[in-house]
Amino acid sequence: MTQSAFLNNLEAAIEAEWTANDFYKRLMEDTPNPLFKEFIEHAAEDEEKHYHSFQKLYYQLTGHYYEHPMKRRDYESFEDGVVEALKDELEASDLYRDMILRIPVQYAYEPLFIAMTDEMEHATRFSTIYGRLR
Numbered sequence: 001m002t003q004s005a006f007l008n009n010l011e012a013a014i015e016a017e018w019t020a021n022d023f024y025k026r027l028m029e030d031t032p033n034p035l036f037k038e039f040i041e042h043a044a045e046d047e048e049k050h051y052h053s054f055q056k057l058y059y060q061l062t063g064h065y066y067e068h069p070m071k072r073r074d075y076e077s078f079e080d081g082v083v084e085a086l087k088d089e090l091e092a093s094d095l096y097r098d099m100i101l102r103i104p105v106q107y108a109y110e111p112l113f114i115a116m117t118d119e120m121e122h123a124t125r126f127s128t129i130y131g132r133l134r
Contacts, residue, residue, distance in 0.1 A: 017051035039125040053111035093119035
């Protein structure tokens with residue numbers, strides 16, 4: 001992967017982390033279940049951390065932060081939102097794994113590894129929520 005391709009993936013990751021944080025904050029408000037709220041809040045907080053660590057990495061690589069569009073994802077119901085979150089978490093962990101395998105600089109490893117493993121944890125949490133809804 002060229003550095004240009006890596007930066008394109010990093011830009012997509014920055015946008016996805018920002019969007020997920022916003023999405024989860026709204027999703028959390030749509031359930032009265034304290035366990036579900038706890039699981040979703042944990043994911044939202046992690047996504048915010050990933051966003052900042054990816055912005056820092058982008059700055060280290062380019063000398064500036066990535067200015068991205070503020071996208072808002074909507075969902076029809078709480079259950080639909082949980083399914084979308086689960087899919088997104090699995091896709092993100094795959095992306096970060098692929099990026100790790102082709103990192104252009106060693107210092108990119110840590111934020112990507114942390115995000116990849118966090119995304120797998122989030123997928124487990126959302127899978128648990130989905131299972132409890134059925």
